[in-house]
Amino acid sequence: MALALVDCESFYASCERIFRPDLKNIPIVVLSNNDGCVIARSTEAKRMGIGMGVPWFKVKKDFLSQGGEVFSSNFTFYGDMSARVMNILEGFVPEVEVYSIDEAFLGLDSLEEHYNLYDFSCHMRSLIRRWTGVPVRIGIAPTKTLTKIALNEVKRLNVPTKVHQISTRQEIREALVNTPVNEVWGVGRRLTEHLNKAKITNALQLAEIDPQHVRRKFNVVLERTVRELRGQRCLNIEDNISAKKQIVVSRSFGARVTDLKTLRPIVSNFAVRATEKLRYEKQKCSQVSVFVRTSPFSDHKPQHRGYKTIELFTPTNDTRDILMAAKQALLPIFRSGYDYAKAGILLSRFTNETTKQYSLFKDPNEPKENSKFMEYIDQLNNYETQIYFASQNTRSWSPMKQNMTSPKYTTSWYELPVVS
């Protein structure tokens, strides 16, 4: 019985290094949208004491003066590198659950009798490194919750192979006793406080409580965690086929937006992007919500939050229908005289693309029955051409302040890495 958790080391920072051999051993940080906070740090940057999530302006001067290199986030590039890593994993292992952009769970039960899982994982790791340039760590254990702990052990024990397996009772106990309870998967800050009050500070102490008692005293989720820590599998590898329930596209603005003339094209961009994602998921939606809000941090200024949902009688994934709904939702919630800091769109109530349910009454906004049209637009936009809808903002996707983005090395003909 074995599962594994694969985790890309400092993923975004590692990606930035792949096509920049000059950045070897140089501290790297990657910033969130609008260059607000540090969201990834290379080992060197961690060693400099740059914390996760710190506002960039606070560490900027120190970091740069010590020779650090900074990047705005380049999700197009990270997404492509992530897909490559996941692709390789899927070639090795029959059961892969892509958990996030830089993590995946592997089901190794069927491989256990044929391979030494530790060697197998080491081989997988070196292959991923060679083929993509992305360094990964792998934790092997009987349950998902324990794989996360095995992965932490890689760091704590400074394992040179970056692969660690805990399978015997003794190995699991040793790992648990060295894991603070707040580092257990699913144990948040408030729960940690509760547990600490009950004198439970490490994972072993948590594992030793009677699960039934945990269920009565806390909840069924923590009970499951306790069982998993004891090596009893409660969470299985989930296939990623389960369809999404909603799609959100939202951004904070780099500069404040005050008028509808600026805001509407931005919301249109969100609508276009969200609908592209919807078609990619092969879904149609029948609910479109738009929200706008001012910045809660500038509390000396007047505050406003607006949220409105438009119901569509017939499910659609045609951008023109969603744009129309987005406009209907935005106009009533927009008020002038405010500095808007963020807006977004949410598509929900999905139905499968192929099922079609007609509305009993005539739908005043009958969706466009021309799916080929959107298909062609998608095809063109996947290439270099950008076809815009009239209400979009064509200059920039959203008014983001990002000027340290690396090239789209792997997805744009015009930004390929150069060799001499």
Place this chain on the structure above:
Amino acid sequence: MKVNYIGKISEENLPAIFVPYFLESVHAGFPSPASDYIESPIDLNKHLIKNGAATFLVRAQGQSMLGSGITDQAVLVVDRSIKPTHNSIVVASIDGEFVCKRLKLKPKMCLMPDNPDYPPIFINHGQELEIVGTVTAAINKF
């Protein structure tokens, strides 16, 4: 120069709107005799890329590999999963820069340009050389 016709290019990878080659009408008559002979069209990706997850495209700059048929601005297909051997064309990083040269392992390891105007690059003591991948094809556009 003699050229052989290989076949037509795959349309599904081309983004432009294309016209289907075989249009069979449903209503009447004898079905197209060609329909049994439709084969999947030639796909350049299949021809050029063996291992997608490990393949990267890079752009060549300069004339140093002209002898190998790599012109300035050519797009190179680099497969990181192929282990280079003596005489492989490789992309390597040296002194923090990417170069594309022919790898020579004997008599002394060096990176050899394919143009007499350029000198070979020997790896000096303390210099770090990392072979990134093997170049499997060059796409020169005319």
